[in-house]
Amino acid sequence: MGLHAEFDINMNYEAQKIIKALREARLAKGMxxxxxxxxxxxxxxQISRIEASGVDIRLSSLAALTHALDLEVALVxxxxxxxxxxxxxxxxxxxxxxxxxxxxxxxRVQEAIRAMQVKIPEIPNLDALRKAHAAIKPLKIDMSFLxxxxxxxxxxxxxxxxxxxxxKIAEVARSMTHLRNQIIHTRxxxxxxxxxxxxxxxxxxxxx
Amino acid sequence: MGLHAEFDINMNYEAQKIIKALREARLAKGMxxxxxxxxxxxxxxQISRIEASGVDIRLSSLAALTHALDLEVALVxxxxxxxxxxxxxxxxxxxxxxxxxxxxxxxRVQEAIRAMQVKIPEIPNLDALRKAHAAIKPLKIDMSFLxxxxxxxxxxxxxxxxxxxxxKIAEVARSMTHLRNQIIHTRxxxxxxxxxxxxxxxxxxxxx
DNA sequence: ATCAGTTATGCACTATTATACATAGAATAT
DNA sequence: ATATTCTATGTATAATAGTGCATAACTGAT
Numbered sequence: 001m002g003l004h005a006e007f008d009i010n011m012n013y014e015a016q017k018i019i020k021a022l023r024e025a026r027l028a029k030g031m032x033x034x035x036x037x038x039x040x041x042x043x044x045x046q047i048s049r050i051e052a053s054g055v056d057i058r059l060s061s062l063a064a065l066t067h068a069l070d071l072e073v074a075l076v077x078x079x080x081x082x083x084x085x086x087x088x089x090x091x092x093x094x095x096x097x098x099x100x101x102x103x104x105x106x107x108r109v110q111e112a113i114r115a116m117q118v119k120i121p122e123i124p125n126l127d128a129l130r131k132a133h134a135a136i137k138p139l140k141i142d143m144s145f146l147x148x149x150x151x152x153x154x155x156x157x158x159x160x161x162x163x164x165x166x167x168k169i170a171e172v173a174r175s176m177t178h179l180r181n182q183i184i185h186t187r188x189x190x191x192x193x194x195x196x197x198x199x200x201x202x203x204x205x206x207x208x
Numbered sequence: 209m210g211l212h213a214e215f216d217i218n219m220n221y222e223a224q225k226i227i228k229a230l231r232e233a234r235l236a237k238g239m240x241x242x243x244x245x246x247x248x249x250x251x252x253x254q255i256s257r258i259e260a261s262g263v264d265i266r267l268s269s270l271a272a273l274t275h276a277l278d279l280e281v282a283l284v285x286x287x288x289x290x291x292x293x294x295x296x297x298x299x300x301x302x303x304x305x306x307x308x309x310x311x312x313x314x315x316r317v318q319e320a321i322r323a324m325q326v327k328i329p330e331i332p333n334l335d336a337l338r339k340a341h342a343a344i345k346p347l348k349i350d351m352s353f354l355x356x357x358x359x360x361x362x363x364x365x366x367x368x369x370x371x372x373x374x375x376k377i378a379e380v381a382r383s384m385t386h387l388r389n390q391i392i393h394t395r396x397x398x399x400x401x402x403x404x405x406x407x408x409x410x411x412x413x414x415x416x
Numbered sequence: 417a418t419c420a421g422t423t424a425t426g427c428a429c430t431a432t433t434a435t436a437c438a439t440a441g442a443a444t445a446t
Numbered sequence: 447a448t449a450t451t452c453t454a455t456g457t458a459t460a461a462t463a464g465t466g467c468a469t470a471a472c473t474g475a476t
Contacts, residue, residue, distance in 0.1 A: 018281055043435060256423055263462090
């Protein structure tokens with residue numbers, strides 16, 4: 001039982017690749033096992049075992065997890081694999097070439113959201129927040145938006161600390177979406193094209 | 209066909225869709241459960257249970273089956289799902305290297321069914337028709353079946369025009385299903401003797 | 417009616433996932 | 447070093463996938 005237990009021989013390559021993709025998808029979203037647990041309904045302990053101990057997961061569980069990660073399980077013909085791969089690369093999350101300060105701030109926002117979730121078990125609005133953030137993340141953001149971002153974050157943190165006014169979370173989410181729209185409109189800078197991040201799916205990036 | 213379409217409540221929607229896709233992939237290749245069983249190592253009984261009784265299959269089994277079917281399990285971002293679907297359609301479910309005349313006739317059959325539906329709003333038998341057609345569509349069909357297909361279609365059209373004898377629709381559906389079975393059974397016949405065709409087809413008929 | 421091929425079920429039995437807690441161990445802040 | 451968060455494990459139990467064999471049920475063919 002090492003730190004990273006080896007995979008059992010139970011699962012074949014294919015299966016292990018999927019599991020690995022799952023884990024990477026979670027990490028790419030900055031999600032913790034506990035969060036994913038809450039979103040998917042799968043207990044944290046089980047997620048851990050799945051990721052680390054090579055549990056031969058059942059399809060329903062896989063579906064639950066992927067759903068929570070905004071992914072979908074698909075059966076693609078071998079012949080189509082390369083094409084599909086290229087598409088998913090395009091669509092997957094890019095940590096875009098960002099001014100360092102912006103990148104850091106985005107990270108902090110994500111942190112704040114996560115902290116929120118940890119503190120308060122039952123919040124429906126949180127998902128809106130997460131989505132707003134996810135919508136902003138893949139954009140190229142000008143330095144002029146650093147301030148607004150920071151303010152949003154501090155507001156969020158204040159709410160979290162005060163343990164009250166959770167109703168305001170929805171409001172924050174709204175302004176965050178608004179901010180996103182502004183960002184988009186300031187310059188016709190659509191999605192980014194390069195992606196050093198293959199992220200999940202059909203990864204052939206081998207390893208051991 | 210959906211003799212027994214009763215899935216357990218254990219599996220979620222997503223999971224059931226995958227199972228269905230599996231079954232259809234098998235049928236599209238004209239494979240029988242015993243054959244798939246040999247290729248994948250999964251016992252026929254288990255395959256049957258999986259397809260019909262909504263077994264919550266494990267990932268390793270899924271991988272084994274998909275592999276035997278020349279498919280791969282992929283996790284695709286929700287946003288990319290439509291694109292991926294269009295690709296996989298192009299590659300697999302698509303008119304499978306069909307003689308042009310057959311393809312056209314299938315199209316006409318579909319037309320006839322649709323016309324029927326427009327004329328008569330509520331007919332239970334129509335669904336059977338639709339299913340029979342859907343079951344035929346993904347098959348590789350020999351030119352020898354062109355005549356039977358055509359006859360079925362004209363019968364259908366006659367019924368529709370006469371505005372009567374709707375009871376016969378069920379009969380047509382039955383013979384269509386029958387036709388499907390015949391088509392499947394003639395699989396081990398490497399035909400391809402079409403005339404009206406660009407000579408370069410490059411058909412990648414992958415039957416092993 | 418009979419036969420052959422395919423799929424669905426029944427049953428006994430095993431192997432493993434899944435779950436609930438609890439908690440240890442690792443990694444990160446403070 | 448201390449606290450906190452995150453991940454991995456331990457234990458016990460329930461639920462069920464998986465297997466093998468046999469065979470029923472259904473279909474199309476002779």
